Amino acid sequence: MKWLRWLLLLIALLLVLALGWVLFGGGSRPTPQAASKVAATALRDPVLIAKGEYLATIGDCAGCHTAQGGARYAGGRALPTPFGDIPVPNITPDRETGLGDWSFEDFWQALHSGKGRHGELLYPAFSYTSYTKVSHDDALAIFAYLQSLAPVHQPAVAPALAFPYSVRNSLKAWRTLYFREGEFKPDPAQSAEWNRGAYLVQGLGHCNECHAARDSLGGTPQDVHLTGGQIPMQNWYAPDLSTRKNGGLEGWSAQDIVDLLKTGQSARGTAFGPMATVVSDSTQHMSDADLRAIATYLQSLPPRTPLAEPSSPFDTRALTEQGGKVYAKHCAECHGKRGEGVAGVYPPLDGNSSVTEPTGINATRMVLLGGFAPVTAANQRPYSMPPFAQQLSDGEVAAVVTYIRRTWSNQASIVRAEGVSKYRHTPVE
Incomplete structure (x- = not known):
């Protein structure tokens, strides 16, 4: 079956290649020079x-x-x-x-x-x-x-x-x-701040490269924009960035977005994994005006269609009840009985996009392997998340992750034990 899948993929690729050859010719077309040569x-x-x-x-x-x-x-x-x-x-x-x-x-x-x-x-x-x-x-x-x-x-x-x-x-x-070649074109119907944010997100910030799903050829269709996706080879899920109904950042304010990008923490969550590195190396150095522009643009993204939860033969209630016991023993002391966290110290779990993202990968990895929030000028000694891989079985990890994904205001899908083991030895980026 694996060879058949690769054969079909190769045939599809060759067909598209033939089409591209017909449309664009066999040789490389010269690219118009941007301007006359720039003096040294x-x-x-x-x-x-x-x-x-x-x-x-x-x-x-x-x-x-x-x-x-x-x-x-x-x-x-x-x-x-x-x-x-x-x-x-x-x-x-x-x-x-x-x-x-x-x-x-x-x-x-x-x-x-x-x-x-x-x-x-x-x-x-x-x-x-x-x-x-x-x-x-x-x-x-x-x-x-x-x-x-x-x-x-x-x-x-x-x-x-x-x-x-x-x-x-x-x-x-x-x-x-x-690929569609072309510089960013401002939208005259939008404000200068919105256009600056759109330019940074769509262009230099290249946010869609992680925050959108890729298909079997490694591409993202032109109409897919910041809707969330698993980052290839890294086993992290980059959430949908809409702040509106059913969006990955539903309920986030502009200040929440600015805070996360500037400090690595906000009232709605903390940056871990690849995003922690982005904050540490890149976004914390942005001007306040650019951060506000990005927030303005992200808040204009449209509402999303709710995801249908796959049917499950498992007893969700029993799994959640088991997870509640694990949570009370290992998690509530820091994250609170209601998942509210501690402002500026421990991130909330209620309404946290890393907890409720569609796959459950992020929460599973964090419970197993822990993680580190970014060190920023505004938060030079952030608290880290300890690993629980040595203390909890696959079943207990699945239960507690399911619990935090389905409790309080969270309504995400369950996580199964067989989906936990493959992340036990994944390096923490």
Whole structure:
């Protein structure tokens, strides 16, 4: 059955590739230059460099382009994907292994069109599906900042992609399905603050790359926007970001969003897992105006259709009652009898999007492995969550997670014991 599934997937990919070949031709089309060549002196403007440093930070460029323990922005690592490992390039100005010989036009082509210096198609592990919306002026500032860094000699890691994904021409088909090139266009019907938030979320912040589900080809359909999804290879669920009815952040205020992005904590929850790293390395450094703009935009996302709970042959009441006993013994002291938490110390569980997300992965991982909230300037000594993998059985973990997902105002689906064991030894990011 596994071979059959891969065969069908390969056939579908080849059919789409053929369609892309017909529509777009066999060769690489030249990308229009963004502007006349930028003078080297312009790239040394301190104001432009400072702007670029801010933009590179809020775009979290270092998050991917820095190996653990390695030089910042020097690459030296590979991103794991369901299709194989993809090398992350060195983007310091080293002439041999980095961007030292790149022009701004080369950089713009990569960011805006998803094409390398020589016109090769880039793998979408580089989020050009979002970065295409970045403005020309912001791209220029980012490039000026990267060119101002000390060059680091760091050869790229070898790729390890399975066939047919190792064939770059197959990306033509992928791009036909999932990529729409073009800068962000402000909506004249919306405020300047809303448009700034939309630009940051859709473009530089590339939020949809995690907060939307991907299909079997690793793409996200154009009409799927911030509706939540499991992050590939990381075993975390990035929640739906709508604050309206049935949204993942239902009931969150603009201040709740600002607080979480600035400090890692809010009255409605705490950032853990990959989001904790994003807050620590990126969003805590955003200006208050940009944080408010993001909150304004997220609060405009539409209501969501409620998810239908799958039928279960299990006795949900008995599972929940067992979970209540585990909760009273191990959890209530910190999180409260009503799941209210302690403001600024222990996050609430009632109405917490990480608790109620559709899969139960986040809560299960936290109970098993614990987790660490981000260290930020506004919260320099956050409390961590201790692991309970050694104290609780799979059945007890399933019961307590089910309890917190179905108690108070929470109405999420149950978690079964057989779904717990695979997360016992997953590393905590």
